[in-house]
Amino acid sequence: MSEMPxxxxxxxxxxVLKGLGATLGAAAFATAVAxxxxxxxxxxxxxxxxxxxxxxxxxxxxxxxxxxxxxxARDYGVxxxxxxxxxxxxxxxxxxxxxxxxxxxxxxVEACHRENNHDRATNQSYIRVLEMPxxxxxxxxxxxxxxxxxxxEDKFYMPVQCQQCDEPPCTDVCPVQATWKxxxxxxxxxxxxxxxxRYCEAACPYHARRFNWKKPEIPADExxxxxxxxxxxxxxxxxxxxxxxxxxxxxxxxxxACLEACPTGARVFxxxxxxxxxxxxxxxxxxxxxxxxxxxTKPSFFYFFDK
Amino acid sequence: MRNRTIVLIAAAGIGTALxxxxxxxxxxxxxSPRQSRAVEQIPMPPPPDAASNAATMSNENTAGASAPRYSxxxxxxxxxxxxxxxxxxxxxxxxxxxxxxxxxxxxxxxPASALGLQSLKNFHKGLVLEHGKLTCASCHxxxxxxxxxxxxxxxxEGWDVMELxxxxxxxxxxxxxxxAHGGMTGYWDLAAGPRTRNSCTSCHSPHEPAFGPMRPTxxxxxxxxxxxxxxxxxxxxxxxE
Numbered sequence: 001m002s003e004m005p006x007x008x009x010x011x012x013x014x015x016v017l018k019g020l021g022a023t024l025g026a027a028a029f030a031t032a033v034a035x036x037x038x039x040x041x042x043x044x045x046x047x048x049x050x051x052x053x054x055x056x057x058x059x060x061x062x063x064x065x066x067x068x069x070x071x072x073a074r075d076y077g078v079x080x081x082x083x084x085x086x087x088x089x090x091x092x093x094x095x096x097x098x099x100x101x102x103x104x105x106x107x108x109v110e111a112c113h114r115e116n117n118h119d120r121a122t123n124q125s126y127i128r129v130l131e132m133p134x135x136x137x138x139x140x141x142x143x144x145x146x147x148x149x150x151x152x153e154d155k156f157y158m159p160v161q162c163q164q165c166d167e168p169p170c171t172d173v174c175p176v177q178a179t180w181k182x183x184x185x186x187x188x189x190x191x192x193x194x195x196x197x198r199y200c201e202a203a204c205p206y207h208a209r210r211f212n213w214k215k216p217e218i219p220a221d222e223x224x225x226x227x228x229x230x231x232x233x234x235x236x237x238x239x240x241x242x243x244x245x246x247x248x249x250x251x252x253x254x255x256x257a258c259l260e261a262c263p264t265g266a267r268v269f270x271x272x273x274x275x276x277x278x279x280x281x282x283x284x285x286x287x288x289x290x291x292x293x294x295x296x297t298k299p300s301f302f303y304f305f306d307k
Numbered sequence: 308m309r310n311r312t313i314v315l316i317a318a319a320g321i322g323t324a325l326x327x328x329x330x331x332x333x334x335x336x337x338x339s340p341r342q343s344r345a346v347e348q349i350p351m352p353p354p355p356d357a358a359s360n361a362a363t364m365s366n367e368n369t370a371g372a373s374a375p376r377y378s379x380x381x382x383x384x385x386x387x388x389x390x391x392x393x394x395x396x397x398x399x400x401x402x403x404x405x406x407x408x409x410x411x412x413x414x415x416x417x418p419a420s421a422l423g424l425q426s427l428k429n430f431h432k433g434l435v436l437e438h439g440k441l442t443c444a445s446c447h448x449x450x451x452x453x454x455x456x457x458x459x460x461x462x463x464e465g466w467d468v469m470e471l472x473x474x475x476x477x478x479x480x481x482x483x484x485x486x487a488h489g490g491m492t493g494y495w496d497l498a499a500g501p502r503t504r505n506s507c508t509s510c511h512s513p514h515e516p517a518f519g520p521m522r523p524t525x526x527x528x529x530x531x532x533x534x535x536x537x538x539x540x541x542x543x544x545x546x547x548e
Contacts, residue, residue: 096487098487098488101488101518103518103520103521104523105521105522105523106523106524106525106526107525109525109526109527110524110525113525121528122527122528123525123526123527123528124527125525125527128527129523144526144527145526145527146523147522147523147526148522149520149521149522150520150521150522150523151520250495252499253494253495253496253498253499253500254493254494254495254499254500255491255492255493255494255495255502259490259491260490260491260492262490263490263510263521264490264510264518265488265489265490265491265505265510268486268487269495270486270495271495271496278485278486278487279486281485281486281487282485282486282487285485286487304487306478306482306488
């Protein structure tokens, strides 16, 4: 009989604790899902539900491109035409730069900046032109901030951008497979699948990848409205991007923007699988090298000299 | 009894939360099909390049010599406005005279004196000739100032200088013919579109052909590089535009 009050108070205590626990649990759950309520402002539900690029069918792509065009129109005041250019069969793209004539004037850097809708405030670009001391191939000795007249007497100039490696270290390290190598040799990024971990940026031996620290700022009249899903559409904040050989142009047969802008004619672009192409003639007849060959990355980007 | 009530209330709380989140999820799920249906109803206008794309594809399929190919155009330099006289007209413009104004009457000097550029003090003022050991008549046709003349006497009409320059610059011409020298615009794939190429004189002044120095105008703005400049850079490096 003396145990009864103890028992009843025990039951009461347990009940209270259960209730408390349940309430706390419900509150914690509510707090946990709270960010979802703010979500529509930053991220549309459709974007959240979007699948990996490789799993999209034509209908999905049309819906997504439409949505991205709407978003760009809302955010940048210009409605772009975003397309999804598939790789061309029988094509493997390659690039060669003539270091005998490159003068380091940086027109390619600027052309890339404009073509690919880079952030205006940071002068972002996929290309860096390294001013190198003659006799060295050590990228670490290169300088990108020179502002004197070019070419300087004791220097040579080496533009560096994504080398579109056949053994790309950057795609291997991506934990979510948001970046991969396409059949035409171009290494691409699905900006809507990238989680922004920047592993790829660290893995690239050529410093070719860039991270969008903030949402790119571009005046409406400077937005390039000809855009591709895997290339120059305006990137969201917090994702990695890189040179894609202007695939929105090159997959339609056009030359890359950096090549067209080069005032010295140092740049050569073409299809490696075409024996009659300019790029093949250069590989067969010029003194050609690739950057950091010892790493075994097998770049599709070549440097050559006139003699 | 009270025990059960509290548990029920808690369960109801969780249930509500779940319902809210479920409603939100289904709503968002419902969004996408609705959007895609809307797209299906309104047929997308074909992209402007669809036609040319299709052409490209068919070219690839038929692949080979029979595939139609677009042309490569070599830029023709604009005809020279003439020779600057060193005079300035009433509106402050340089007075230029067409070549034929004088050369239809005046006998050009023999090549030997032109080599010393003596005559250029009187005519062709401001013209600098820094091109190996060439004289005027190495390229210009003394018989007709509107044309050029190759070493074998062949007269070159108009402004097509490619053959003229190639007489001496063979290796450059070989490189040019294989796309390894000289800039271009347009299409790498001639089955998809045409290409325009620079001619020699698009980039090289025929009188001073050396490619002049340039000043880089576009530089990355990188806060880490800015810091580095601050510590070891020259004052020139620290001035930002």
